[in-house]
Amino acid sequence: MSKKRPDIKKLEDKAVEIREDILNMLGKAGSGHTGGSLSLVELLLTLYFYEMRHNPENPGWDKRDKFILSKGHGCPALYAVLADAGYFPREWLWTLRKMGSRLQGHPQKDISMGIEASTGSLGQGLSIACGLALSAMLDSNKAVRTYCLMGDGELQEGQVWEAAMMAVHYKLDNLCAIVDWNKLQIDGWVKDVMGIEPLNKKWKAFGWEVFEADGHNFESIMEAFNKARGVKGKPAIILARTVKGKGVSFIENQAGWHGIAPKKDELKRALEELRKG
Amino acid sequence: MKKKMIATRDGFGEGLLELGRKNKKVVVLSADLTESTRACWFKDKYPGRFISCGVAEQNMISAAAGLALGGKVPFACTFGVFAAGRAWNQLSISVCYMNLNVNIAGTHCGISVGPDGATHQALEEISLMRALPNMTVVVPADALEAKKATVEAAKIPGPVYLRLTRCAVPVISKESDKFEIGRAKVVKRGKDLTIIACGNMVFEALSAARGLKKEDIDVRVINMHTPKPIDKKAVIKAARETGAIVTCEEHTVYGGLGSAVAEIVSQNCPVPLKMIGIDNQFGQSGNNEELMKFYKLTSEDIKLAVKRLLKKK
Incomplete structure (x- = not known):
């Protein structure tokens, strides 16, 4: 069950632009989460330009699929993709984290600009997504799918596993979770801070259908979404192997880049590196 | 009855x-x-x-x-x-x-x-x-x-x-009584002091007020069923007209109904005020009546508080 394939080359070019936007936004804001935004780019682009049914012209469309960014700190990536998709003017991106901006430091629900839920306190997104999926199921509106993207560090929150049970108990096959499996969190490597492995087996044991993907390879992500869409009678999860800080060599795989923005010279170097490819 | x-x-x-x-x-x-x-x-x-x-x-x-x-x-x-x-x-x-x-x-x-x-x-x-x-x-x-x-x-x-x-x-209300969230109910009129209560403490407050009536103390009782948003007008009116307020709640006095009332009274029309409630304590096992007595939440405790506060008026 696959959808119309987008032009991969175009998506790859778009990914570079989105990364540039993210870095520029964070640079202007002077604070924010660089590493965990850069790791999300291909996943979000695949969701918004391939997988989800949505309409930026009509953000409140009642048949739209829903997306919850449970790891709310990755919102610069979401904002950049939403602006690119046409939900709001690109100029808004440069107001990130500024007083009075609709682009809050962590997402604030605003359906008119494509933000389905307020998130930022980790661990709540999957529960919210369960509620949305349940409500679609109660309305026999199963064509509407709900997607929830979590961080791997976030999986240390107990509430995630409460929601994991609920999704299986209610056979929410209209729900698809995605993990940005970049192995790092603010304090360091996930395995050192509080181990969560074996991740694949854990989700299987909870009753989910588990897929793994290369979170920076569009073909691999699309294939995982295609498979997830075909799962019946239970929820699906895609464990997407990613690199924190992807695309900029001196930011990649550095826990120190979790919660800081690039300074002027760093921004310049990062943008140069991105453009060179 | x-x-x-x-x-x-x-x-x-x-x-x-x-x-x-x-x-x-x-x-x-x-x-x-x-x-x-x-x-x-x-x-x-x-x-x-x-x-x-x-x-x-x-x-x-x-x-x-x-x-x-x-x-x-x-x-x-x-x-x-x-x-x-x-x-x-x-x-x-x-x-x-x-x-x-x-x-x-x-x-x-x-x-x-x-x-x-x-x-x-x-x-x-x-x-x-x-x-x-x-x-x-x-x-x-x-x-x-x-x-x-x-x-x-x-x-x-x-x-x-x-x-x-x-x-x-x-059950102290009637089926026909109007109920509106955010709108306090005066369940007994009075002019000497006002008891503002919520939950089952409204009944205790009414019992206290009836007892006090026998001692010629005319107490108003307000059922503040909505601690938030609180009916500010009713609180100010009570403070102005009766000059003293006792609050009653089956709850800590730190931040509950009493605090909500005090926030309004202190900033608008300061009058003597006494909060009845749990004071920085955990509960414990016991039967309902024993506990209400132990934590001083009965109509007798309210009566005593009213009399003490009236002296400060």
Whole structure:
């Protein structure tokens, strides 16, 4: 069950632009989460330009699929993709984290600009997504799918596993979770801070259908979404192997880049590196 | 005439049944306390709209938020201690920050829960819930009021916390009485002092006022069933007209109804004020009456407080 394939080359070019936007936004804001935004780019682009049914012209469309960014700190990536998709003017991106901006430091629900839920306190997104999926199921509106993207560090929150049970108990096959499996969190490597492995087996044991993907390879992500869409009678999860800080060599795989923005010279170097490819 | 004794959780259960009949959007969630919270009545009648959540309050509250985002009107049911204490950040971020029509029923509130002891006696949730922006807090005085409050809560677009009790309390209101969230009810007129109470303490306050009448002390009693948003006008009027206020709640005096009243009185029309409630203590096992006496929450304690405060007027 696959959808119309987008032009991969175009998506790859778009990914570079989105990364540039993210870095520029964070640079202007002077604070924010660089590493965990850069790791999300291909996943979000695949969701918004391939997988989800949505309409930026009509953000409140009642048949739209829903997306919850449970790891709310990755919102610069979401904002950049939403602006690119046409939900709001690109100029808004440069107001990130500024007083009075609709682009809050962590997402604030605003359906008119494509933000389905307020998130930022980790661990709540999957529960919210369960509620949305349940409500679609109660309305026999199963064509509407709900997607929830979590961080791997976030999986240390107990509430995630409460929601994991609920999704299986209610056979929410209209729900698809995605993990940005970049192995790092603010304090360091996930395995050192509080181990969560074996991740694949854990989700299987909870009753989910588990897929793994290369979170920076569009073909691999699309294939995982295609498979997830075909799962019946239970929820699906895609464990997407990613690199924190992807695309900029001196930011990649550095826990120190979790919660800081690039300074002027760093921004310049990062943008140069991105453009060179 | 002896008044009928019914727990406010029963009124809530009946309110849910009425909502089930009238509003197809209403769904009920329960964290394994379906019988205790009376959510079971709705479950039996409308099983397709009942969502069992297991012992997982955090997920229940955020999932209720998701259901509200999906167009439903959820009621999440558990004990008050767990609703507020276990899922406070979920209430804050998933529910209040998005200002969703999520209604939370906390039963078994107050010291009068009795033998279960401190772990199950909710004594802090008015404070915790009141601190959350957008949250409405309702503490019905009897079962009839609880039923009306439940039906009204569904109509309010934002979140509502219903504080309910397990122990039966006298039904002091009438079916025909008008009930409006945020609008205080003067249940006894008086001019010497005002007692502002909520929940089952309204009955205690009325008993105290009747006793005081025999001693020629004319006390006004206000049923402040909505500690938030509190009826500011009624509080100011009481302070101006009667010159002294005693507040009564089966709850800590730190941040509860007494604090809400004091916030208004102190900034608008300072008068002598005494708060009756739990003072920086945990509860303990015991029967309802013993506990109410031990924590000084009876009508006799209220009478004593009134007389002492009148001397300061």
